[in-house]
Amino acid sequence: MAFFGKNVVAFLLMTTLFGVSIGAVYKVGDSAGWTAMGSVDYKKWASTKNFHVGDEIVFIYNNQFHNVKEVTHQDFQSCNATSPMATYTTGSDSITLKNHGHHYFLCGIPGHCEARQKIDIMVTPVSQRPSASPNYPSLPSASSTLTAPSPALNRASSLQFNNLLWALVPLALLAVGF
């Protein structure tokens, strides 16, 4: 019974996560992909997009010549690839934007970042209410929240729900016993 309960929670967690993930998918550099050939101005490319939490960015490149490293703002500025927060090397790297704020990526191959193979992805918060203080509704227990039927939610509330959900993931994982 305990196992059954845990599985149900895990199942609900997964379906809820995927059920409300309705973010956009952006191919970095569009048809040019992730390159150091100078054909893409990634700063300009990013400035034409409006990234939100839950959106996905995809880096497409030949992994013999390039890679993707997520770095701090300082390392982004100085093209320092030696202490990345994350490294991607498949050549088809799909990254879901989980937090708002800046996400800095560069190619770690020597010289490429300097050749402007770097990108600053600015993720805007899903719900921006100028006057709202952080007034998250008091959360019920993780399990009762997760049983809320996601199909019934409209788009707006499911987006907010998605935000809340990320805050709940640690709770849920705790409940599942990971």
Ligand SMILES: [Cu+2]
């Ligand atoms: Cu490169």
